[in-house]
Amino acid sequence: MGGSKSYGINCEQLDLSYLGLCKAPDHTAYYFLNEDHGLFTLPQEDFNRVREEYSHSRTKNLQTPLQVICKYNGLVMAEFKDDDNEVKIHYLAQDLLYPLDKLTVNFLVADEYEAAKERLRKLTKLCYGNRKRNIAILINPISGKQESYNIYKTKLRPMLKVTRMNYKVFKTDGPDFIDKWVSRLKFKQKTYEEREETLEEEDQESSLICEYTDIVVIGGDGLLSLYLNSCYKHHFFNTLIKIPILILPGGTGNALSMDLGGKNIFNLCIKFLRGETVKGDLIRADFMTSKISVLCTAFCWGFVSKVIEKSDSWRGCLGASRYTVCGAREVLCAGGPWSMRTHQLSKIQHNVSISEDICKVSSTQPLEEVKDQETDESDNLETSAVPIIEKHDIKSDRSCYTNSGSYKLIKEASMNGNMITRGEFDFNQEILQSQDNQNMERMSQLGAIIDQRDEVDWTNIDLSEISIMVLTTHECRRSGSKEVFAPFTRINDGKMFLCGFKECSKLEMLMMMAKVSTGKGNQVRMSKYFHQEVKQIRIHPNSETCFNVDGEVYDSDEVILTCLPGMINLFGEPYKIQ
Ligand SMILES: Nc1ncnc2c1ncn2[C@@H]1O[C@H](COP(=O)(O)OP(=O)(O)OP(=O)(O)O)[C@@H](O)[C@H]1O
Incomplete structure (x- = not known):
């Protein structure tokens, strides 16, 4: 003992x-x-x-x-x-x-x-509690130091075994895996009893439940972002986004997991078993061209984006320290003397505007188009492309699903409080009939109303004196170091911040990076650090720079970023603000 x-x-x-x-x-x-x-x-x-x-x-x-x-x-x-x-x-x-x-x-x-x-x-x-759980565990075997599977095996699995929960484990086999996996998720309609529990949710989509009650993501912020964006494109985003997510830090930076207590994986797993969640904020990114996405960690451009892009090729040899080493190298090695202003390195030339209040913005791509593309693509996929590496099914109940992939649904209706009908009907047909309503509802819930992009009052931010700028909804801690970039905000405070460094010399920049790395949040007291709460920003890129969305590189494009407070349910607990 x-x-x-x-x-x-x-x-x-x-x-x-x-x-x-x-x-x-x-x-x-x-x-x-x-x-x-x-x-x-x-x-x-x-x-x-x-x-x-x-x-x-x-x-x-x-x-x-x-x-x-x-x-x-x-x-x-x-x-x-x-x-x-x-x-x-x-x-x-x-x-x-x-x-x-x-x-x-x-x-x-x-x-x-x-x-x-x-x-x-x-x-x-x-x-x-008594909640019946069916857990999907998504593991990225190549993220970070390739420790994700080991984290599952040594930390999460023993607890799942003794608590006798149902779970299935999926290992990603490439960047497209998550998208395919999400597109094949099965849904069934809530039973009469389940609907009794949530009487207020009476619309079509809310009466659906996914086959999984909990999602565990073991990997980095990129993997979580892939999962959220795949959900975002799905017909039943409103149902999927309610499924609580546990993020275990298998990646390199693990910013969001660290902010939810991921430094102590066992304690985080206990919170998961006990069902302790917080409502996390997301950021919605509406790009002018085709892509619409959601972010859970940070949107960066200019210097930070360049460092993240360059450091990807150092993944193998440097692991978690690749961002620090690459960042310092970017500052030091670019030509010019020590007194050179770093904004010349970062080339931030975007116009950034902040809306006066929370306003609705335009969606540049009708959501129906996104959905149709998805449906066509997913129809061609082979189920076998999704490898299940482990399955632990205490009480398997698959009676609702047929082998054909489309599935039947037991519909229960009530009259005078009694169940009167119990029949089966083709679920896909129902999906087609309700697509339009669902999309309108979903868009209004997300604050997206078409064709109002230019009706917002935008205020320009002068970028001429800014070296580094990041948009985030949480602290942005890093695993493997004490680094904290935005110590004043929390994933569940309903706020989004624009923060960064004003124009500074190389030496000042290195000092600032050193302050960030101590994790004490002292950078906030420095005159060159700034942070500002924003509800929505618009970026007009006018140079050939790339964006970085949750660690993934995107081509730059005009984009409107909107805070979606309390949109996701996350297991864990953010650090208390001192
Ligand atoms: N089996 C795989 N083979 C190759 N690439 C994969 C595989 N599974 C996922 N990916 C890709 O790996 C990338 C990085 O994943 P992830 O975020 O999990 O790790 P990380 O970058 O090391 O961590 P962090 O985002 O915290 O810095 C994602 O872009 C994803 O598309």
Whole structure:
């Protein structure tokens, strides 16, 4: 048994009625379960003294320290063997050296076993609820240091196994994988009971549920971005975007995962098991030409974009430090003396405008077109192109799906509170009939109204004195370092910020980069750093520069970027603002 810690517990906090008592296999210790403190233990010789102490103490302060095995939130799951009166408790050890540990206790008395079982069931239900989950795990094997699969195998999988959740694992085999995978997702209509739970959601699309209840992305920000953008193009974006996402840091930068507690993967997994989510902000990018996309991390151009583009070829040899090394090189190696102004390197010449208030903007491509292209393309795809590498199906229920790929749907309707019809109909036909309504609804929900692009009051920002500019909705931490770029904003604050460095010399630029890398947020106090909250910005690129959208390189094009507050559900918890 690893990782026990000793500390005294104030008896005022202990409700002894919640305590369970069981004997250790070697009869030398007693174990307690408590909703506030989790699982703790006491040597046998101390037990009677503590009980005495408790019953006589007026202050209810225990002098004898208890050994805490795991805090309440570290309790993962319990297994029961009725024949042997045995309980196996899986928990997170506190030293995290061997994080997932287990304790097996055999009860000598059947009644005690039954009582402990009851308490453990209650505790784990409090922890994880009763929600039936079917989890899709998407792994990018080439991202970052190629650790994604290992993260799954050593950290997430053990927890999923003991909690007996249904899950399927998919390994990406190239850049197109996610798009194909999303286009093949299956949906079914909510049952009568499921719809009862969400009475307010009565429209066609809200009554659908995806085959997966949770998505786990193990890779970098690029992989998450690919997933979100594939969802964005899907017919049922409104349904897909509600599916909560866990991002485990398998990539290089892992900015969003780091901001949600990804530094401690075990704690993040526990939050995932317990269903602890936050509403995250997204950015919608409307490009003048064909592409419409959503961003979850940052939109960069100029210097930053150039560094990210160049550093991609250094992926193999430098790993996570490629951005820092490449950034420093860009500043230092471009011609000219030390006093040279860095804006000459970055060549930011865009016009940027900020709208006065939250306004609706135009969509440059009718969404029907996007959707039709997708449908045509996905029809030609082979299902076998999506490799399932692992499947863990506790209670497989595929009765709703037919083998043909199109699937049947059991429709339940009610009249006077009773279910009166139960028939099957072709779901694809229904999709065709409802396409127009869905797209209008979806666009209005996203704040996109066609042909109002020029009705917005735009204010120009003078870029002549700016060296670096980034648009983001969260802190932008980096794994493998302490770096924090925008320490004043959080993924769930409903805000989007334009931030960066004003024109500075090479030396000042390097100093600023050094401040960012300490992670203390001191750059914010420097006069050359700026940040400004914006609802929407428009960029007119007038040079041959590229954009960087969540780490992926895009050709530059006129674009309007709009904040979509609270659009996604993400597992984890952002850092508290100091
Ligand atoms: N199997 C694969 N083979 C080749 N490329 C892939 C594969 N799977 C995904 N990709 C591509 O890998 C790119 C990078 O992915 P990802 O964001 O996961 O890692 P990263 O760039 O190392 O991390 P970060 O974005 O945090 O810096 C994406 O553009 C994606 O299209």
